[in-house]
Amino acid sequence: MNIALFGYGKMGKMIECLAVERGHEIVAKIDVGSGEIDFAKIDVAIDFSTPDAAYENITSCLKNNTPIISGTTGWLEKFDDVVQFCEEKNGAFIYASNFSLGVNIFFELNAHLAKMMKNLSQYEVSLEEIHHTQKLDAPSGTAITLAEGIIANTDYQKWKLDESGYKQIPITSKRIGDTPGTHTVEYTSEVDSIEIKHTAQNREGFALGAVVAAEWILGKTGVFTMKDVLNLG
DSSP states (O other): OEEEEEOOSHHHHHHHHHHHHTTOEEEEEEOTTOOOOOGGGOSEEEEOOOHHHHHHHHHHHHHTTOOEEEOOOSOGGGHHHHHHHHHHTTOEEEEOSOOOHHHHHHHHHHHHHHHHHTTOTTOEEEEEEEEOTTOOSSSOHHHHHHHHHHHHHSSOOEEEETOOBTTEEEEEEEEOTTOOOEEEEEEEOSSOEEEEEEEOSSSHHHHHHHHHHHHHHTTOOEEEOHHHHTTOO
16 A cells, blocks of 8 residues: 655654554655655555644545545544545545544444443543644543533533633643643542543554554545444444
């Protein structure tokens, strides 16, 4: 499989190593200022670029009938536009705030716990996420996905960064050293607390999930999620 990488930072380089180990070839490495792209040589693209570049990267691939996997966060105000464009072009697209197998299991656990806590009004929920100091957006896309999973299964209506309120989930974001990613969901009452937590030991799980998603989407059309890739539905 011939893969193009949009964004060639730490994640891009790790994806390259894992993809080559799995028998694939990296045929393009596109960063800011890169030249013209030969889409004819590309079977699938993987985007871990920047919030400013992601939308153009994704739509360019869809225009050129190239399936694309995106793990870039911070651009989701245009997500519905991308979904519509993908459908118009009969393309193939996967976005995930986090491609890690463990995190996607964590998403399912979070939703299940939220359903159990829905009628226990004595508990208040909060989220915390910790990432490396080079992460550009806050809160993380993973934290937003967790908050959306709680909102979908409870009476909470929205999330807010560093701010609690009526039917509002507070999210605390911390940027510490080279932390790959730690996410904690906590329900607290006057008598006890319940906590679930996912801690990434390194970035390899994110990179491997992206390569697996790229392998899975080849030959398909539609807008998919990691639940489809990992058959978690």
